[in-house]
Amino acid sequence: MAGQTASSSKEDERGSLSPKRDPVDMAGQQPSGEDQSDPEKRVQQHDESPPPPPNGGYGWVCTICCALINAHTWGINSSYGVFLAHYLATNTFPEAGALDYAFVGGLSVACALLVSPAATYTTRVFGTKTTLFIGIAFETASLIGASFSKAIWQLFLAQGICFGIGMGFLFVGSVGIVSQWFTTKRSLANGIATCGSGLGGLVYSLAAGAMIKSIGLPWAFRVLGIVALVVNSICAILLKDRNKAIGASQLAFDVELFKRPEYVLLNLYAFFSLLAYVVLVFSLANYARTVGLSASQASIVSAVLNLGQALGRPPIGYFSDSIGRMNMAGLMTFISGLFALVFWTFAKSYGVLIAFAIIGGTVAGTFWATVAPVSAEVVGIKHVSSALNLVWLVIVLPSTFSEPIGLEIVAGTGSYLGTQLFTGFMYIAAAACVLFLRGWKIGELDEVARLKQCSVNEIDAVGTEAGDNDALAKVAGRKNMVKNCLKWRKV
Numbered sequence: 001m002a003g004q005t006a007s008s009s010k011e012d013e014r015g016s017l018s019p020k021r022d023p024v025d026m027a028g029q030q031p032s033g034e035d036q037s038d039p040e041k042r043v044q045q046h047d048e049s050p051p052p053p054p055n056g057g058y059g060w061v062c063t064i065c066c067a068l069i070n071a072h073t074w075g076i077n078s079s080y081g082v083f084l085a086h087y088l089a090t091n092t093f094p095e096a097g098a099l100d101y102a103f104v105g106g107l108s109v110a111c112a113l114l115v116s117p118a119a120t121y122t123t124r125v126f127g128t129k130t131t132l133f134i135g136i137a138f139e140t141a142s143l144i145g146a147s148f149s150k151a152i153w154q155l156f157l158a159q160g161i162c163f164g165i166g167m168g169f170l171f172v173g174s175v176g177i178v179s180q181w182f183t184t185k186r187s188l189a190n191g192i193a194t195c196g197s198g199l200g201g202l203v204y205s206l207a208a209g210a211m212i213k214s215i216g217l218p219w220a221f222r223v224l225g226i227v228a229l230v231v232n233s234i235c236a237i238l239l240k241d242r243n244k245a246i247g248a249s250q251l252a253f254d255v256e257l258f259k260r261p262e263y264v265l266l267n268l269y270a271f272f273s274l275l276a277y278v279v280l281v282f283s284l285a286n287y288a289r290t291v292g293l294s295a296s297q298a299s300i301v302s303a304v305l306n307l308g309q310a311l312g313r314p315p316i317g318y319f320s321d322s323i324g325r326m327n328m329a330g331l332m333t334f335i336s337g338l339f340a341l342v343f344w345t346f347a348k349s350y351g352v353l354i355a356f357a358i359i360g361g362t363v364a365g366t367f368w369a370t371v372a373p374v375s376a377e378v379v380g381i382k383h384v385s386s387a388l389n390l391v392w393l394v395i396v397l398p399s400t401f402s403e404p405i406g407l408e409i410v411a412g413t414g415s416y417l418g419t420q421l422f423t424g425f426m427y428i429a430a431a432a433c434v435l436f437l438r439g440w441k442i443g444e445l446d447e448v449a450r451l452k453q454c455s456v457n458e459i460d461a462v463g464t465e466a467g468d469n470d471a472l473a474k475v476a477g478r479k480n481m482v483k484n485c486l487k488w489r490k491v
Contacts, residue, residue: 058240059181063189065235066174067196069132072228073112073139073167074368075200079208080105081285081302083159086212088286089295096152098411102403104160105282109399111164112171116392117253119172120385128243131173132236136229139166143225147218159221170232172392176385179372180242187325187373191317194369198313198361201281201306209299243385254386257379261478263387265437266378267394272430273333273367274398276423279406280340280364281305284357287416291348301353308361313369315362320370324490325377326441329370330434332363337427339363345420367430374434377441377491439485444477446484456489 053059086092087101122131142162149155182189204224211220257263284305288298320328339360347356371391372384379387409418449456451473477484 066193070196071200074197078201079204085285093152106400107160108164112168113392115168135169140229147221187317187320191314195313198309205303262440269433274395276426278402305357305361308358309365312362326438332366334431336363337424341424439481440477441491442484443480447473447476
C-alpha cells in the first residue's frame with residue numbers, strides 16, 4: 001500500500017473514506033430541519049459523538065435474547081448434518097443425489113445472507129421487531145412445510161429457501177444489537193450471544209436424531225417449528241436496539257466501504273472462514289458414517305461439535321477484550337486450520353472423533369464470535385450494521401458452494417482426506433487476512449497517537465477517528481500494513 005498515489009491521499013483527506021455519513025431516522029427519512037441541498041452542512045450537523053453505551057444493564061437481557069435467537073436459527077440449521085446423514089442413509093427422496101442434499105443445507109445459509117439488504121431496509125423503515133417477526137413467520141412456515149415434503153424440490157423450497165429467509169431476517173435484525181450496549185465487554189457479550197448457535201446445535205442435533213428415530217421425520221420438523229416459534233417470539237418482544245441513540249447508519253448497500261483496503265481484508269477473512277466452517281459443520285456427521293459409525297453415533301459427533309462451539313465462543317470473546325479482538329480472531333482461526341490438518345485427518349474412531357469435535361469445535365466458529373467486534377474496529381461502531389450487511393452478501397458464495405465442493409472432493413478422490421485438507425487451508429488463508437488487517441490497525445493507531453500527541457495505550461481501538469485527520473490515519477495504516485503485521489500489539 002506504500003505506492004498509493006497522492007491523489008487518493010487527498011481524496012481521503014476530503015473525507016471520502018471517512019466513516020462520517022448521514023444517519024437516517026427509523027422511518028427512513030432525513031431528520032427534519034436540515035438543509036438537504038448542502039451535504040457539507042449535513043455532515044457537520046451529524047458529526048456529533050453518540051452517547052456512550054451503558055456497558056451492561058438491559059444489554060445483558062438483549063445478549064441472552066440474541067443467544068436464544070441464534071440457538072433457534074443457526075443452531076437448528078447446524079443440526080442439518082444429522083438430517084443430511086439421514087437422507088443419505090435412507091434415500092429419503094429417490095430422485096435426489098448426494099449433491100442435491102448438500103445444496104439444501106448450503107442454500108439455507110445462502111438465503112439467510114442474501115436477504116440481508118431487505119432485512120436491513122425493514123429494520124430502518126419499520127423497526128427491529130417487525131424484522132424479527134417476519135423472520136419468525138418464514139422460519140415456522142419452513143419447518144412445518146418441510147414436514148409435508150414429498151419431493152426434493154419441495155425440500156429445497158422449505159428447508160432450503162424458506163428457512164434461510166426466516167433465519168436471515170432474525171439474524172440481521174438481531175446481530176448488531178449486542179455491540180450497541182457494550183464497550184469494554186463488547187467481545188465477551190458477543191461471545192455469549194453467538195454461543196447460542198452452538199448450544200442450539202448441540203441440543204437440536206441430539207433432538208433431531210432422537211425424534212427422527214422415535215416419531216419420524218415429519219413430526220421432527222413440526223416439533224422444531226413449534227419450539228422455534230415460541231422461543232423466538234418471546235425474544236423478539238424483549239429485544240431492544242439503540243439504533244436511534246447511536247445514529248446507526250443502516251444502509252443496505254454502502255459500497256463506498258469497499259474503497260477501504262482494510263474492509264476488503266475483513267471480507268476476505270469472512271470468505272475463507274465460511275469455506276472452511278460450512279464444510280466442517282455439515283460434513284462431520286456424514287464423515288462419521290463413512291468410517292463405520294452408526295447414525296446415532298454420527299449425530300452425537302455432530303452434537304459434540306456444537307457443544308465445543310458453545311463452550312469456546314464466550315472465552316474467545318472474553319480474551320478478545322483482553323489481548324485484542326484482531327489478535328484473537330487471527331490466532332484462533334489459525335488454530336482451527338491446524339486442528340483440521342493434523343487432528344481431523346487422523347480421526348478414524350468414535351473416541352478420537354468425539355475429541356476432535358469438542359476441541360476443534362471450540363475454535364471452529366471463531367468468525368461468528370469475532371466478526372461484529374472486529375467490524376467495529378474497522379469501520380466504527382455507527383457503521384457496523386452497514387458493514388456487516390455487505391459481509392453477509394460476500395459470504396453467500398462460500399456458504400452455498402462449500403459443502404458441495406467438499407462432497408465433490410470426496411466423490412473424486414474416494415476419501416475425505418482432500419476435503420479435510422481443503423478445510424484446514426481455508427482456515428489458514430482466513431487467518432492470513434486477519435494478520436494483514438491487524439498490521440493496518442497498528443499503523444492507524446500509531447498515526448492517531450502521533451496526531452493527538454499521546455500514547456497509543458490511551459487510544460480506544462474502536463472510534464479512532466482523529467477529526468479532520470481521520471483519513472490520514474487510515475492511509476498511514478494502509479501504507480505500513482505489511483511492515484506492522486508481525487508487530488505485537490493489542491489490537
